[in-house]
Amino acid sequence: MSLFPPVDAAVLQNNPEFAILYGKLTHVVLNPDGSTKEDPAAKERAAVREELDRRRLAAAKNISSPVPLPPPPPTQSRHQGRPGCGRNTNNRHHNHLRSSNNRASPSPWSTSY
Secondary structure (H helix, E strand, O other): OOOOOOOOHHHHHHOHHHHHHHHHHHHHHEOOOOOEOOOOOHHHHHHHHHHHHHHHHHHHHHOOOOOOOOOOOOOOOOOOOOOOOOOOOOOOOOHHHOOOOOOOOOOOOOOOO
């Protein structure tokens, strides 16, 4: 895949100087990904990148055990903090959930208060 936009053949025929420039850019100066082909610092950057990779790998191998994570914070009930919604389910807010034999009623809307 090339980053260069396609140029119509008629444009290249009608503009020979542009055709020469476009040809040099796409075949001599730049790689298909848009990077410079003859970059003097490219070799130095590649050497630095390889050295960093080597050191990262060595550092990862030297880690004996991961740092322990702190325990997660305690979770809160969705009813916690609401008045009348503690653990006691015999209050008026929860009576609609129970019938006389302690089974949940089929619908909280069918129970009369």
